[in-house]
Amino acid sequence: MARARTGVRALGAVLAAVLGVTALAGCSSTGGKRAEDARRAAENARGKAAVTTPRWTFAMVTHSGDGDTFWDIVQKGAKEAAAKDNINFLYAHSDEGQQQAQLVDSYISKKVDALIVTLAKPDAMKAVVAKATAAGIPVITVNSGSAQSEEYGALTHIGQDESVAGEAVGEELTERGRKKALCVLHEQGNVGHEQRCAGVKKTFGGQVQNLYVDGTNMPDVQASIEAKLQADRSVDAVVTLGAPFADAAVQAKKTAGSDAEIDTFDLNAKVAAGLEQGTLGFAVDQQPYLQGYEAVDLLWLYKYNADVLGGGRPVLTGPQIITEKDAAQLREYTERGTR
């Protein structure tokens, strides 16, 4: 008893000491929120409707998991377009095909004016998309499902073909004279990921190996890439399929003493900085902001003017290869989370 109470007191003392020290150390004169505020002092006012059309309700249902950086940017694009177009925008997501379909179903019963869906698991979504079009709700598919979009009755598809994006990476790697590439998949069983790596394999002159890592555990991602680089010294290019994993690959390369080039799919502020500093070779971007923005905007155009873009073919938002020379310009946009 007495010992435990001393334990409590000792703990309190330690905490007090920690806080005391940190309070003394005080503020940081570099970085942080203050620096950001100073940077964007001249930010203009966004979020005002530019049109006088009725306030329609558009809903978007994606196959995103929780806390995914990529889908966060898609959503941001959609929201900004919705604000401009005087749209009431609803968003829901589930990485389970069946649950995603149920969410779409609930929006259909809610009688939304238009729907935006992803077809990452096309078979699960087929019935609800048909139900929506039968109920007279126009549907636009984004991101994944370019092959099924038209067949299922969607107006158009906006996105990047994953295979094409992978092929672009393979071509770029060949151009850079790489011999052996490692394709790092952070979600085992994700069809899009497999398609990307298969695309790289298709056009790359050298050899491609896949490596599965646990995307929810960053130190483990790093250690796994490290292990692979140590096991196979001939790997001279590492391709990660998501921006957050590029940084883990950079650190793994450092510890493993490898001189492989690190390249990645998707962008974020760190990737832009890495490209500028030369720690990353290139990034291939599919412009997620554009996928969200265009989907809402095209649906508005359809409702307002019966306009349809794409002529039955997918409207491509990528792949855009981003290298050192584009990075400086994009960095600002990645920091505000729209690229």
Add this chain to the structure above:
Amino acid sequence: MSQAAPPAVPGSAEPAQDERLLRTSLTRRLMGRPELGSVVGAVAVFVFFSIVADSFLQPSSLNTVLYAASTLGVMAVPVALLMIGGEFDLSAGVMVTSSALISSMFSYQMTANVWVGVGVSLLVTLAIGAFNGFMLTRTKLPSFIITLGTFLMLTGLNLGFTKLISGTVSTKSIADMEGFASARAVFAETPLLGATVKSTILWWAVLVALATWILLRTRFGNWIFAVGGGADAARAVGVPVKRTKIFLYMGVAFAAWVSGQHLLFSFDVVQSGEGVGNELTYIIAAVIGGCLITGGYGSAIGSAVGAFIFGMTSKGIVYAEWNPDWFKFFLGAMLLLATLLNAWVRKRAEATR
């Protein structure tokens, strides 16, 4: 445990010696340790990968394996202690992410020295641990329910708060802020004897030593075993059951704080959706290391061996360059085998007692 056995005198087998004293020879005492089976399992896994994977035995490879084991091992120590105390914690995985997010966002939003954020994060994380323990002892609901609730709430809070405060689902970089370099040296990469060592390896070693000392040499250690063996019996002999459990949950929170700071200062940006599912890995490491799921039995060293087996297996598969499609299957099969070997050895050890 810590029953004071009469010292064995090997080599002095005089006829006059009582045969009961012989039973406490060093080998016999080792046979009774909870981590014995896992040590045999670890040796087996080590030998196996040394044979099938060429690059496994390189110093740099072993260093990578050690790092992979340490990030898991830091958490496995308090999780093992908690399990010996008869409870477990499903919120441990996301608590690591919460802890990293709190440090990062507090420092960033206040434009404060990063150590301020680190201190605040310690307080908040310990409070979450105390909440788990307090709810458990107050409501008398099973730890499964309480910590599942905390797990879900933290997952939501991590996302919600990060989005609310940062505007995106990951935090902003704090690499250019004051105090980052020193915090990095403490939590991410520590300079040691002219080289840089991953800090989690050092934290891990310290935590294992500390936990072993607590378990075997202190009254609190006895309380842990007593509480896990039978809470009512322990209460009857005057063990403060509630306080012991709350402290154990705070121990998990402390390690989550250490791991969270490692995450933050290694990568300087934290993804808010991370950490889900890792709590199971910690529990697996403790179980492989000889902790009984029902409580009352286990050791801190065992949890370290368990973490090491997990690290060797997950990275050994990469070194062996097996077809990655089957990765999870290999991992599961290896873990099952290691645990079976562990159980078998323990049974043999108990039979010869």
